[in-house]
Amino acid sequence: MPRDGRAVLDSALVILLAAKLSAFFDPRVLSFCASAYRILKNYLQLNISLLYWILIAPFTGHFFKISPVFRQMVFIGVRAAPMVALTAFSVGVTLAMQAAHSLQQLGAEIYVPDLVMVTLLREMGPVLIAVIVIGRSGSAVAAELGTMKVSEEIEALEVMAINPVQYLVVPRFLAMLVMLPALTIFGNYIGVFGGWAVCTFALDFNTAGYVLRALQSADTWDLYSGMIKSAVFAWIVITIACNAGLHVEGGAEGVGQATTASVVQALLAMLVTNAVLTGVFFFAV
Amino acid sequence: MNSNEAPIIEVVDLVRKFGDRTVLNDISFNVHRGETLVIMGGSGCGKSTLLRHMIGSMKPTSGSVKIFGEEIATMNEREIGRVRQRFGMLFQSGALLASLTVGENVALPLFQHTDKSPDEIEEIVEQKLQMVGLTGFEDLKPAEISGGMKKRVGLARALALDPELLFSDEPTSGLDPIMTAVVDQLTLKLAHGSHVTAVVVSHDMTSAFRIATRMIMLGHGSIVAQGTPEEIRTSTNAEVHQFINGEADGPIPLNLSQDEHEHHQHVKPRPFVNARFRFHHKTP
Ligand SMILES: Nc1ncnc2c1ncn2[C@@H]1O[C@H](COP(=O)(O)OP(=O)(O)OP(=O)(O)O)[C@@H](O)[C@H]1O
Numbered sequence: 001m002p003r004d005g006r007a008v009l010d011s012a013l014v015i016l017l018a019a020k021l022s023a024f025f026d027p028r029v030l031s032f033c034a035s036a037y038r039i040l041k042n043y044l045q046l047n048i049s050l051l052y053w054i055l056i057a058p059f060t061g062h063f064f065k066i067s068p069v070f071r072q073m074v075f076i077g078v079r080a081a082p083m084v085a086l087t088a089f090s091v092g093v094t095l096a097m098q099a100a101h102s103l104q105q106l107g108a109e110i111y112v113p114d115l116v117m118v119t120l121l122r123e124m125g126p127v128l129i130a131v132i133v134i135g136r137s138g139s140a141v142a143a144e145l146g147t148m149k150v151s152e153e154i155e156a157l158e159v160m161a162i163n164p165v166q167y168l169v170v171p172r173f174l175a176m177l178v179m180l181p182a183l184t185i186f187g188n189y190i191g192v193f194g195g196w197a198v199c200t201f202a203l204d205f206n207t208a209g210y211v212l213r214a215l216q217s218a219d220t221w222d223l224y225s226g227m228i229k230s231a232v233f234a235w236i237v238i239t240i241a242c243n244a245g246l247h248v249e250g251g252a253e254g255v256g257q258a259t260t261a262s263v264v265q266a267l268l269a270m271l272v273t274n275a276v277l278t279g280v281f282f283f284a285v
Numbered sequence: 286m287n288s289n290e291a292p293i294i295e296v297v298d299l300v301r302k303f304g305d306r307t308v309l310n311d312i313s314f315n316v317h318r319g320e321t322l323v324i325m326g327g328s329g330c331g332k333s334t335l336l337r338h339m340i341g342s343m344k345p346t347s348g349s350v351k352i353f354g355e356e357i358a359t360m361n362e363r364e365i366g367r368v369r370q371r372f373g374m375l376f377q378s379g380a381l382l383a384s385l386t387v388g389e390n391v392a393l394p395l396f397q398h399t400d401k402s403p404d405e406i407e408e409i410v411e412q413k414l415q416m417v418g419l420t421g422f423e424d425l426k427p428a429e430i431s432g433g434m435k436k437r438v439g440l441a442r443a444l445a446l447d448p449e450l451l452f453s454d455e456p457t458s459g460l461d462p463i464m465t466a467v468v469d470q471l472t473l474k475l476a477h478g479s480h481v482t483a484v485v486v487s488h489d490m491t492s493a494f495r496i497a498t499r500m501i502m503l504g505h506g507s508i509v510a511q512g513t514p515e516e517i518r519t520s521t522n523a524e525v526h527q528f529i530n531g532e533a534d535g536p537i538p539l540n541l542s543q544d545e546h547e548h549h550q551h552v553k554p555r556p557f558v559n560a561r562f563r564f565h566h567k568t569p
């Protein structure tokens with residue numbers, strides 16, 4: 001009996017699905033779905049083979065080389081530091097001024113450092129620095145791999161029996177996984193410094209008071225949650241950039257499109273993930 | 286040539302379509318150990334595409350390509366990697382990695398697939414670059430050398446692992462006559478000295494007749510003629526005659542416009558029509 005029930009349910013589902021699908025038979029919708037499906041499939045395949053090359057292949061004697069990782073850390077991370085510093089400083093200053101403006105009306109200026117610190121560690125630090133890295137390093141990776149794809153370099157690697165994921169993606173992935181959290185910590189420091197500048201020069205704080213309040217307000221979980229976020233963002237940003245680059249079609253024009261697409265996709269994915277993670281970290285627990 | 290031995294490459298009924306355009310149509314041939322096979326044919330007739338099927342970077346629409354006796358289209362990544370370490374490939378564009386120097390490009394397969402020390406590798410790189418006449422260019426980037434030099438670096442890289450089988454896509458195009466002779470002699474030396482089997486795509490008839498032990502001419506997707514250089518030279522086939530003598534008049538369609546290109550895809554070209562230069566002015 002339960003088997004029959006299942007069969008009826010199954011056929012009902014199929015009919016429902018067919019009815020739903022027929023509404024989507026517009027060719028534009030179909031081609032959009034097809035390309036979204038292709039991108040998603042490529043993306044999952046890239047992640048699987050990335051995990052294989054990082055976690056399993058080292059045990060079969062294919063250990064990744066470490067020097068390309070450092071080279072990529074310089075390209076992806078170190079070169080982005082000045083931009084990160086400027087952004088973080090501006091954000092720290094802005095946060096402090098906004099907080100001062102609102103809190104002054106309540107006579108609670110004393111809480112300005114708390115606000116700057118917690119907002120930076122939990123939200124603004126990881127998100128804004130990921131935005132900078134997407135715009136600067138993610139797009140550069142997509143463009144570089146895309147150019148290699150259209151100039152047959154990727155094909156040449158494959159023909160030399162060198163796996164492009166192992167040779168090109170793994171170093172960039174590891175570099176990003178280290179550098180984005182590192183940049184975030186760096187950015188947090190600069191942001192807090194920006195907050196200090198406002199508090200000391202425009203409000204009645206002295207340095208010791210600012211530091212004391214800031215340290216009292218933040219607990220380690222604020223820092224850790226921000227770091228977890230930024231590691232997840234690193235994963236998202238670099239895999240999306242590499243995926244876009246490795247699957248470029250057409251010539252220089254294709255490279256341009258893939259670069260733009262990688263920035264848009266990475267921004268969307270990062271912001272959505274941020275909302276989810278914030279929900280999980282601070283409301284679900 | 287020992288034809289009792291199994292062929293190194295076996296292409297059977299290979300068909301490849303891009304969309305509904307048939308680029309390779311029913312191609313079959315074998316390559317035996319020690320042969321130097323030259324593939325000729327007009328620009329855009331599918332020579333590079335044929336080569337790409339032999340190295341397994343494109344999959345046939347139908348038909349089979351066996352290399353060292355194994356079907357290449359159905360291999361998994363590990364098997365194909367093992368086969369690929371036994372052959373070298375020179376791409377038509379050179380396909381050097383732009384981010385590496387000339388020396389690093391040649392060293393790349395050695396670093397990836399051998400346990401040699403950096404010193405040994407440096408020595409091999411120097412020797413391979415010397416073979417193609419590029420001593421002292423190790424530290425330049427591909428963007429800093431000429432097109433013909435890129436070709437030769439690509440050749441040096443293809444030879445880095447001392448392959449038993451070499452594919453080269455137009456190794457001598459863009460080279461001056463002297464360098465062409467040097468590269469040809471290198472191919473001959475490899476064939477005679479190291480018994481390397483070679484599949485060479487070439488437009489350059491002097492060079493082709495100098496190195497070939499067998500020749501295949503492609504035209505509109507299929508094999509127009511094949512045989513020893515002598516058979517090809519004395520061929521009575523009008524297309525072959527036109528091609529090896531480089532004449533503008535003859536049976537080979539010139540396909541000067543897209544219209545004609547499409548036309549000839551579907552309709553077999555009429556033989557012995559003078560295909561003179563014609564430009565189609567479309568009136569709106
Ligand atoms: N990836 C591809 N997608 C669609 N069509 C392709 C692709 N690669 C090749 N072709 C088509 O296949 C045909 C043969 O191309 P191929 O590069 O093999 O020519 P070729 O004989 O090597 O020419 P040349 O001597 O100029 O190098 C061309 O008409 C080309 O348009």
Ligand SMILES: [Mg+2]
Nearest residue numbers: 332333377454
């Ligand atoms: Mg070609």
